[in-house]
Amino acid sequence: GGERKKLPPVHLWNPEFCGDIDMRIAADGTWFYMGTPIGRPALVQLFSTILRKDPERFVLVTPVERVGVKVDDAPFLGVELQRAQDQRGQVLRLRTNVEDWVEIDADHPLRFAEGASEGLKPYVLVRDKLEALVKRALFYDLVDWGEVRNVDGEDMFGVASAGEFFPMARAAEVEGWAAA
Template structure:
């Protein structure tokens, strides 16, 4: 891991190339698969490396900018390396939401902001066994954020009932949160 062009060092260096709040063009990078790295994003959104939490938020943010989902799973991608990681649920969590005019703007645990829209929809699936809702919002490419329970409660509070469903509107789109019981 001491080689500055391999492993975590390469991922961190590639992520730093993102100017300002922009994101590196990971969708344009097609390096060979280099193996797996012992990074797990737990269902509670804690990023783990070799069994220990990554405590530096800045490092997690850097890694999140080079995260990509491919057909075979999640990877941290640089121009020269592609390292597979494990994601227990979804890679991000929407931990805050604000209404800005007619838009719902979500903030993720890694600092991304996303406005619910046709391109970035809110999707609520229901567990067939427990009946629990599993809300999520699209963040970018094939990466999604699980909407945290308190944020989902906020959505439910502002929802309107339409034809037996609770719905919210954002960016000219209507999103169903589920049926009224």
Template sequence: MTEPDETPKGLNAVAEAAKQAPGRGLPPVHLWNPAHCGEIDIVIRRDGVWMHEGSPIGREALVRLFSTVLRLDPDGYHLVTPVEKMKIEVEDLPFRAVAVRREGEDLIFTTDVGDEVRAGADDPLVVDEDPETGEPAPRVHVRRDLWARITRAVFYELVEAAEEADGRLVVRSGGQVFPLGAVA
């Protein structure tokens, strides 16, 4: 008599893999090389809302859990477990920086999934220009090719705290200087 395959599949597999990270730690998704299993109907909208099959995922703990097994590969974003890799859609960037605080000389960003990032050489703050509107499109590096879009309110806080240098507004963090844009 054969045992049924008890390997978790789909969302259950993602949740099980994410639970391997104790506390707020992160599982080693960069070390996992599972077979690609197709796509799963999860969309991270531009406003940061995670959707599954057209409905918002309402449990913050579940979104946090999924965010810990998110990876960007050359063909797009995936939720990755030791045995499965499922492609998802991300409309802009996977995370949003929803708060910033100053600790000494450093800027600490908090994302919508609870990650904290100290801006510096390893986790830079970048301000691109939106090609459609010409408006600033600020972002901060979170981890392994994953970025957070800095919300408008947080960007305004940065601009308020900025200093002028060579005709540009800049902020400093982690021993680095990050330009925010030209002085108007």
């Protein structure tokens, strides 16, 4: 749900693979070309609309060519969370660094992965296998808005949004998180 830019039909395009280009998306959401940050947000937004995740790599794709790009973590960064209530209960919406808004729901699930040093890292599926890493500051909002529910006979701490429940960790593991 939410506002959606009209996106090119990249899932329909299957041009020849033309090799990798020196483009990288850093974990903090910064896009680099030949080692230099791309300073124009409009250009980054344009590139983001032709980004696709193929089985073997991330690519920028047009009707006539497909080039590989390096993605350090997730291609997008979640930079703002909005919280509302409707008939489904709590509803969370996430804005990405490229100005996409997505409602966290069954089509745009929230998942938590174990980070190397930073503990749990939350990700939201934005579209077509492309995820946003939710900024660390927003992770604490998710914890604040979390609750314990029984999932398959086990008490799990997680976050509800749009009628779905997204488990974060076993409830016993998070005792004391709120106090920290």
